[in-house]
Amino acid sequence: MTTPLLHQRFPRLRDTLPYIGLSSGPTPVRRLDALPAGGAPVWLKDDGAFGVGGWGGNKVRKLEWILPDAHRRGSRTIVTVGGLGTNWGLAVALYAREHGLGTALALVDQPVDDHVRAQLSRLENSGAALYFTHSKTRTILTAPLLLARHTSAGHLPYLLPPGGSSPVGVLGYVEAALELAGQVHRGELPEPTHLVTAVGSGGTIAGLQLGLRMAGLTTRAVGVVVNDTLRLDPATITRLARRAAKLLRERGADLSDLAPRVGDIDIVTDWLGSGYGHPTPEGERAQILSADREHLHLEPVYTAKAMAALLAMNEQGVFGDGPVLYLNTNGPR
Numbered sequence: 594m595t596t597p598l599l600h601q602r603f604p605r606l607r608d609t610l611p612y613i614g615l616s617s618g619p620t621p622v623r624r625l626d627a628l629p630a631g632g633a634p635v636w637l638k639d640d641g642a643f644g645v646g647g648w649g650g651n652k653v654r655k656l657e658w659i660l661p662d663a664h665r666r667g668s669r670t671i672v673t674v675g676g677l678g679t680n681w682g683l684a685v686a687l688y689a690r691e692h693g694l695g696t697a698l699a700l701v702d703q704p705v706d707d708h709v710r711a712q713l714s715r716l717e718n719s720g721a722a723l724y725f726t727h728s729k730t731r732t733i734l735t736a737p738l739l740l741a742r743h744t745s746a747g748h749l750p751y752l753l754p755p756g757g758s759s760p761v762g763v764l765g766y767v768e769a770a771l772e773l774a775g776q777v778h779r780g781e782l783p784e785p786t787h788l789v790t791a792v793g794s795g796g797t798i799a800g801l802q803l804g805l806r807m808a809g810l811t812t813r814a815v816g817v818v819v820n821d822t823l824r825l826d827p828a829t830i831t832r833l834a835r836r837a838a839k840l841l842r843e844r845g846a847d848l849s850d851l852a853p854r855v856g857d858i859d860i861v862t863d864w865l866g867s868g869y870g871h872p873t874p875e876g877e878r879a880q881i882l883s884a885d886r887e888h889l890h891l892e893p894v895y896t897a898k899a900m901a902a903l904l905a906m907n908e909q910g911v912f913g914d915g916p917v918l919y920l921n922t923n924g925p926r
Contacts, residue, residue: 595614595617595618597612597614597657597768598768598771598772598775599612599764599767599768599771599841599846600612602771602807602846603841603845603846603847605844605845605846606841606844606845606846608845609844609845610658610764610841610844611658611661611662611664611665612657612658612661613656613657613660613661613692614657615643615644615645615646615653615656615657615688616643616644616645616649616653616654616657617645619772619775619776620638620639620640620641620642620643620772621638621639621642622636622637622638622639622776622781622782622918623636623637623639624636624637624782625637625887625889625919627886627887628882628883628886628887628904629882629904629908631904631907631908631910631912632907632908632909632910632911632912632913632914632915633786633787633907633912633913633914633915633916633917634915634916634917635903635907635915635916635917635918635919636782636783636785636916636917636918636919637887637889637918637919637921638773638776638788638918638919638920638921639889639921640654640769640920640921640922640924641890641921641922641923641924641925642924643924644684644688644924644926646687646688646691646926647683647687647688647926648680648683648684648687648688648924648925648926649684649924649925649926650680650684650922650923650924650925651765651766651797651920651922651924652680652681652684652685652756652757652924653684653688653765653924654765654766654768654769655756655757655758655761655762655763655764655765655766655796656684656685656688656689656757656762656765657765657768658761658762658764658765659671659751659753659757659759659761659762660688660689660692660694662751662761663689663694663751664692664693664694666749666751667748667749668694668748668749668750668751669694669695669743669745669748669750670694670695670696670697670743670745670750670751671685671689671694671695671696671697671750671751671753672696672697672699672736672739672740672743672750672751672752672753673685673696673697673698673699673752673753673754673755673757674698674699674700674701674726674732674754674755675698675699675700675701675755675756676700676701676702676703676709676869676870676894677700677701677702677703677705677709677712677713678703678708678709678712678713678870678894679698679700679712679716680712680923680924681755681756681757681794682696682698682700682716682721683712683715683716683719684924685698685721685753685757686698686716686719686720686721687719690719690720694751695720695721695722695743696719696720696721696722697721697722697724697739697742697743697750698716698721698722698723698724699724699726699732699735699736699739700716700723700724700725700726701726701727701728701729701732701822702727702728703869703870703894704870704871704872706872706893708892708893708894709870722743724739729822736752740752754794755793755794755823756793756794756795756796756797757794757796758794758795758796758797758799758833759796760833760836760837760839760840761837761840762796763796763799763800763803763833763834763836763837764800764837764840764841765796765797765800766796766797766798766799766800766801766804767800767803767804767807767837767841768800768804769800769801769804770800770801770803770804770805770807770808770810771804771807771808773788773805773808773810773812773918774805774808774809774810777810782916782918783916784810784811784812785812785915785916785917785918786811786812786813786912786913786914786915786916786917787812787813787814787815787912787915787917787918788801788805788812788813788814788815788917788918788919788920789815789817789899789902789903789906789917789918789919789920790814790815790816790817790899790919790920790922791816791817791819791895791896791898791899791922792816792817792818792819792820792825792830792860793819793820793869793894793895794820794823794825795823795825795829795830795833796833797920797922798814798816798830798858798860799830799831799833799834799837799853800834800837801814801858801920802814802830802831802834802853802857802858803834803837803838803851803853806851806853806857807848807851812918813857813858813859814857814858814859815858815859815860815861815906816830816858816859816860816861817861817864817898817899817902817903818860818861818862818864818865819864819865819869819894819895819898819899820865820869821865821868821869822869825860826860827855827856827858827859827860828855830858830860831853831854831855831857831858834853835852835853838851838852838853861902861906863902864876864898864899864901864902865898866898869894870894872893872894872897873893873898873901875898875901875905876893876897876898876900876901877893877897878901879891879897879898879900879901879904880892880893880897880900882900882904883897883900889921890923890925891921891923892923892925895922895923896921896922896923899919900919903917903919
C-alpha cells in the first residue's frame with residue numbers, strides 16, 4: 594500500500610491517523626486546449642480517475658481516511674445522507690462493503706432525470722439500507738431512529754454528514770493538495786494561480802484550503818456552489834478547514850501557526866440555477882463542450898456547473914494570465 598503524503602510529511606500520524614489506500618498513484622493532469630479561449634490557459638486534474646473500486650471521484654479520497662476511522666471506533670455501519678442520485682452514498686456503500694462495513698442512507702428528494710434513475714438502481718443493488726426521508730427536516734427528525742436501528746451489540750454506527758465533509762473526510766483533499774504540489778514540482782503542470790471545483794458539501798474545498806497552504810502553493814481555490822440545502826459560505830468552509838487542522842495537530846502533526854483564513858478562498862454562487870440537482874443551460878453547454886472537445890465527461894449536478902463558471906469567469910478575465918486548474922470530481926465506473 595502506498596504511504597500517504599500526510600504520513601510521509603508527519604511520521605507521527607502513521608500511528609495515530611489510520612489510512613486505507615483505495616487508489617493508486619496521482620490522478621492525471623493535462624492541458625485543455627480545445628475549450629473556448631479565455632484569458633488564462635486551462636488545465637485539468639482529473640479526480641474522476643481516483644479509486645479502484647465500483648465508483649471513483651472525490652468521494653473516494655475522503656473514504657481513505659473515513660473507513661479506517663470507522664473501524665477504529667468499532668462501528669459496524671456507516672449512516673449518512675444524500676440526494677436521490679447521490680454519488681457520495683453510492684461510493685460509501687460500495688467501498689464500505691469491501692471493507693466489512695454496512696451502510697444506511699437517508700435519501701432526500703431532488704429532481705429526477707435519467708442520471709438519478711440510473712443512480713437509484715445502482716444504490717438499490719449496492720447492499721445499502723435505503724431510507725427515503727424526502728426533506729432535510731424529516732432527515733433530521735429520523736436520524737435518532739436510524740442510529741438506534743443500526744446500533745448492534747453496543748457498537749454505535751458511524752454518523753457522517755452529507756458528502757463525508759467531516760474533519761476526517763476533509764483530509765482527503767489535504768492529501769490531494771499535497772499530491773498536486775508534487776506534480777507541480779515535478780514539472781507535470783505549471784503552478785496554477787487558481788483552482789476551480791464544485792462545492793456540494795464543503796469538504797473538498799475545505800481540504801484544498803488547508804492543503805494548498807500546507808503545500809506551499811499560492812494557488813487560490815475557487816468554489817462553485819451547487820447546493821442550496823447547506824450553508825456553504827467562506828466562513829462555514831473555513832471553520833471546517835480549521836477543525837481538520839486541529840485534528841491533525843491533536844494526532845501529532847506540526848503545523849506551527851498555520852490557520853486557514855476566510856480570505857484564502859473564493860466562493861461563487863451564481864451558477865446554482867433553480868437549486869440543487871436542477872440542470873442549467875450554461876451547465877448543459879459546458880457538459881457538451883467538455884465531452885465533444887476534450888473527451889471529459891461531466892454530470893449536470895456538480896461538475897458541469899463548475900465548468901460553466903470557469904469558462905465564463907475566464908472569458909471575463911477573472912483569472913488573469915493563469916493558468917487555471919479545473920478539478921474534476923465526477924467518478925462513474
